[in-house]
Amino acid sequence: MSELILEVNDIHTFIGQFHILEGVSVTVQQGGITVLLGRNGAGKTTTLRSILGLANVRSGHVQFQGREIRGMRPYKVAQLGIGYVPEHRAIFRDLTVEENLRIAERKPGDLAKRREFIYSLFPDLERLGHLGGNQLSGGQQQMLSVARALVPENQLLLIDEPSEGLAPVIIEQMMEAIRQLSVHTTVLLVEQNFRMASQLADQFVIIEEGKSVLAGRMSELVGNTELINRYLGAA
Amino acid sequence: MNALNLKKISSQTLWGGIAVGFTILLMIAVLLDSQGNIKLFSQVVAGGLYQGMLIFMVAAGLSIVFGLMDVLNFAQGSLLMVGAYVGFDVLSRMSASDKTNAFLLTLHVMVIGPILVLILWELTARLILPRVMKTVEIEHSSLFGKIQVVALTGVPLGFVVGSVWAKDFSGESDVVRVIFAVVVVLIALLSVSRNNILFGLRWLSNEGGIRFRRGMALLFNEEASPSDHVDYDPQFKQFDLNKEWLPLAFGVVVTVLVALVLNNTEVLMLRFGVAAIAAILAGSIAGIVMEIVFIRPTYVRPFFQIVLTFGLALVIREGIEYRYDIDPKGTLGGYLPEFLQGTFPPAYLRDLFPADFETTILNYWIFMIIMGLLMMIGVQLLLMRTRIGIIIRAGVQDSEMVEALGVNVRLVFTGVFALGAAIAAMGGIISAGFLNIDTTMGDLFLLQAIAVVIIGGLGSYAGTSLTAIVIGITRSVAAYFSRRQFNTDAPAPIVVLLLLCLVLYVKPSGLFGKEH
Numbered sequence: 196m197s198e199l200i201l202e203v204n205d206i207h208t209f210i211g212q213f214h215i216l217e218g219v220s221v222t223v224q225q226g227g228i229t230v231l232l233g234r235n236g237a238g239k240t241t242t243l244r245s246i247l248g249l250a251n252v253r254s255g256h257v258q259f260q261g262r263e264i265r266g267m268r269p270y271k272v273a274q275l276g277i278g279y280v281p282e283h284r285a286i287f288r289d290l291t292v293e294e295n296l297r298i299a300e301r302k303p304g305d306l307a308k309r310r311e312f313i314y315s316l317f318p319d320l321e322r323l324g325h326l327g328g329n330q331l332s333g334g335q336q337q338m339l340s341v342a343r344a345l346v347p348e349n350q351l352l353l354i355d356e357p358s359e360g361l362a363p364v365i366i367e368q369m370m371e372a373i374r375q376l377s378v379h380t381t382v383l384l385v386e387q388n389f390r391m392a393s394q395l396a397d398q399f400v401i402i403e404e405g406k407s408v409l410a411g412r413m414s415e416l417v418g419n420t421e422l423i424n425r426y427l428g429a430a
Numbered sequence: 431m432n433a434l435n436l437k438k439i440s441s442q443t444l445w446g447g448i449a450v451g452f453t454i455l456l457m458i459a460v461l462l463d464s465q466g467n468i469k470l471f472s473q474v475v476a477g478g479l480y481q482g483m484l485i486f487m488v489a490a491g492l493s494i495v496f497g498l499m500d501v502l503n504f505a506q507g508s509l510l511m512v513g514a515y516v517g518f519d520v521l522s523r524m525s526a527s528d529k530t531n532a533f534l535l536t537l538h539v540m541v542i543g544p545i546l547v548l549i550l551w552e553l554t555a556r557l558i559l560p561r562v563m564k565t566v567e568i569e570h571s572s573l574f575g576k577i578q579v580v581a582l583t584g585v586p587l588g589f590v591v592g593s594v595w596a597k598d599f600s601g602e603s604d605v606v607r608v609i610f611a612v613v614v615v616l617i618a619l620l621s622v623s624r625n626n627i628l629f630g631l632r633w634l635s636n637e638g639g640i641r642f643r644r645g646m647a648l649l650f651n652e653e654a655s656p657s658d659h660v661d662y663d664p665q666f667k668q669f670d671l672n673k674e675w676l677p678l679a680f681g682v683v684v685t686v687l688v689a690l691v692l693n694n695t696e697v698l699m700l701r702f703g704v705a706a707i708a709a710i711l712a713g714s715i716a717g718i719v720m721e722i723v724f725i726r727p728t729y730v731r732p733f734f735q736i737v738l739t740f741g742l743a744l745v746i747r748e749g750i751e752y753r754y755d756i757d758p759k760g761t762l763g764g765y766l767p768e769f770l771q772g773t774f775p776p777a778y779l780r781d782l783f784p785a786d787f788e789t790t791i792l793n794y795w796i797f798m799i800i801m802g803l804l805m806m807i808g809v810q811l812l813l814m815r816t817r818i819g820i821i822i823r824a825g826v827q828d829s830e831m832v833e834a835l836g837v838n839v840r841l842v843f844t845g846v847f848a849l850g851a852a853i854a855a856m857g858g859i860i861s862a863g864f865l866n867i868d869t870t871m872g873d874l875f876l877l878q879a880i881a882v883v884i885i886g887g888l889g890s891y892a893g894t895s896l897t898a899i900v901i902g903i904t905r906s907v908a909a910y911f912s913r914r915q916f917n918t919d920a921p922a923p924i925v926v927l928l929l930l931c932l933v934l935y936v937k938p939s940g941l942f943g944k945e946h
Contacts, residue, residue: 239628247834273836287824287830298820347836 198225198304200351200381206255206265215241215250221383223398228382230413232389232427237251237345237405238405239385240282243353246383249277258430260350264282274301278344282355282385284336286306288329292320294381295328295339306346313342316372323390333377334365341372351381359389389427393417401426445941446504449900456907463911473790474910475846475903476824479863480795482902483802488872488879489894490809491850491884497826497889498846500732500771507876508746509851512707512716513858514867515750516852520705521765526747534700536592538692538750541707543588543685559703587682698767705765706859713855714848716746721847726840747869758868763794770794774905782788794864801860805853806895813891822846826889876907878923886942897941 203222208216216238223229231239239246244250246257248269257265264272272277272287287295296313300306312319323331331339337357344352350429357373358366370391377395386392392399392413399416403426416422457475464470477826490508524530692700720742728734769776772789775783813819821842825832833839865871882901886893905926909919933940 206519249830249834266842268838269830269833270836270838279831279834281831282833285826285828288829289823289827290820294820294824297817298824298832298837300817301836343835 200206200225200255200260201383202258203242203246204256205393206245206252206257208250208252208356210241210250214403216245219402219405219407221407222399223381223383226381227397228377228395229398229400230384230386230392231400231402233402234427238401239402240355242356242402243383243385246353247277271382274351278347278349278352280340280344280352280354280357282359284340286328286331286339288327288337290328291324292326292328292331292339293324295343296346299343301347309346313345316375317342334361336368337361343377349380351383353383355385356387358386358391366391389423411412439873442942445547445937446896449941451472451898453900453903456903460910468792473862474906476791476795476799478903478906479899480798481799481905482858482899483799484861485875485878485882485897485902486802486895487805488875489882489898490805490853492879493883493886493889493891493894494822494846496883497852498822498829498841499729501735501739504736504876505720505743505746506850506879507714507872508743509713509854510858511750511863511869511872512746512873513713513855514714514756514862514871517705517859518759518762518867519826519861520708521701521762524701528887531697531700534697534704535692536589537704538700539588539592539685539689542586543688545679546688550684556681587685588689589623591686609893627872696767698765702765702767706856708853709859710852713858717848717851718844723845751869756869758866760865761866762862762865770797770863798860798864809891811897878926881926885930885940887940890940890942893940893942901929904929
């Protein structure tokens with residue numbers, strides 16, 4: 196059994212007056228990919244935001260590398276070594292591709308060190324450097340969003356719906372990139388595309404109506420059509 | 431997607447072009463109306479430019495703060511007033527004694543030295559060093575680290591050099607000051623070479639300990655433990671040329687040069703400079719307090735902010751009336767150095783122009799225009815070329831994502847607020863050299879600055895800069911024509927508001943604004 200890098204224990208998160216997460220527990224082991232599964236609106240994105248401190252967690256524990264991070268400001272959480280690739284990418288449209296990468300530096304020289312690795316995953320970005328964020332296609336934006344999270348040396352990446360709205364060819368490329376980067380970095384993934392999730396992930400957690408209901412090894416879930424139908428609808 | 435972008439870019443160029451064309455048309459109208467009277471024409475244009483620059487100094491903060499934090503700060507004009515009053519306060523209190531003059535020089539070197547060191551060092555490290563020393567990998571340290579090194583070398587050195595060199599420095603020995611200076615320099619040296627000193631100490635204690643244990647083992651006829659060996663982090667072994675020693679040497683040279691130059695400038699100039707520094711400091715401190723205490727708790731309730739900043743403006747005005755009473759203070763014209771007085775050309779440039787060359791443009795107008803342009807370009811460079819600028823531009827779009835990348839956005843907000851306040855306060859003391867200091871001066875600028883920010887497009891810095899100049903010239907031209915027609919320039923501000931209405935009607939998002 197490998198070491199736990201992240202332990203989310205029974206968190207309750209509110210957005211305004213709404214009780215969104217009513218007891219979510221997620222454990223992520225060092226290395227490999229863990230995927231959060233669940234229907235639309237189940238609370239997967241809110242779980243990621245709760246880990247980062249972007250959502251208001253009222254109770255429960257979030258521990259990163261054995262350290263309690265609930266209640267910390269998001270920038271402090273990020274500085275501990277957590278990268279975030281939000282849904283809808285959140286590329287800075289008024290910045291060039293190069294600037295989008297530079298802003299993610301936590302100390303000078305981060306980008307210089309990682310540039311080669313980033314370009315090996317996403318060769319397209321190298322020639323797009325001078326373009327504005329608003330001039331990229333959806334797939335390029337998604338690549339930039341993942342690349343941005345790779346600039347500093349993060350121990351954990353939270354990736355939200357990387358396949359959303361992408362063409363099948365690009366999804367393949369994205370999957371390959373995530374597989375490669377997970378060699379160095381632990382990944383917690385939110386993914387609706389079950390085929391993609393099942394091919395990438397080692398572990399899964401299913402969230403339903405704001406509660407985590409099932410967790411285990413991905414290989415156990417893949418053959419079990421009953422479970423898949425029950426929690427995820429048709430796979 | 432691409433067609434859309436093309437349209438967006440050309441829309442900015444189109445509206446920018448229309449604004450520039452409009453300004454040129456106005457100027458041609460003046461030229462025709464005055465029948466080619468260049469003297470009058472240049473006076474109208476220069477007058478418009480300086481008004482534009484003063485409006486810009488209020489509008490700049492308004493625009494950046496609104497873009498980043500969605501706060502429309504109605505107290506921005508009051509910050510200009512704070513700058514003017516603090517400048518007046520400082521200037522009217524300084525005595526003319528030699529000691530004061532020595533102190534002024536010291537203060538200047540302490541402030542200007544580090545800034546120059548930082549700028550020159552950046553240029554050297556980016557342009558010259560990579561060419562001269564091709565093998566050396568230059569590692570750029572963080573801005574904060576640089577500021578630390580530069581401040582720690584420049585400030586104390588400025589203190590020493592300024593004290594020693596002050597032209598009128600009296601013979602009395604000021605022992606405390608000298609000792610203080612020496613101590614500060616030592617601290618600076620320590621800080622700069624901290625890593626090397628720490629490494630030395632660690633090495634000494636480790637090696638000493640190992641030898642001691644070996645000796646003990648020998649004494650007691652035991653085998654020395656093989657683990658008695660320390661590996662050092664390589665970063666402490668090498669001597670960091672770029673980060674530590676070069677900036678230090680740089681700091682020394684530049685500071686000494688600054689002191690030399692300043693020692694030969696007019697004392698009135700030093701006084702005005704010190705007053706400006708005080709005004710800028712007071713403005714930025716007021717800005718920081720405003721942001722942290724009042725505005726930060728209300729980011730979630732935008733409507734409160736408008737009422738709140740409006741109230742703050744009133745409080746600041748009452749505070750100033752309480753402190754300085756309500757009587758207007760006149761201008762700071764009497765405190766200006768000689769080269770800023772009179773009309774262009776100034777005495778020291780007289781020889782460059784024909785003997786009968788005369789204008790009605792005041793030297794001080796040109797000074798205001800230059801300062802405004804410097805501010806404009808400086809902020810533009812800050813926004814486009816630095817990491818802070820990238821963070822601000824990104825934060826305008828999505829500050830939450832910037833925070834999630836590990837940037838302390840709250841601190842950036844405070845910093846940007848302070849920057850806007852500092853520019854306004856600087857505008858305050860600069861305008862006070864020419865305009866009456868009273869408790870309504872801020873409101874006049876605020877109204878026009880709001881018009882400028884809206885016409886330029888909320889949150890667009892380029893739009894604000896351009897529009898400030900356009901509005902300044904429009905006002906000046908309107909004043910010219912209304913003086914001719916009605917013998918008064920009272921209708922001039924109305925023209926600005928008419929222009930605002932027109933732009934809101936034709937392009938509600940402003941010239942450079944984004945359509946939502």
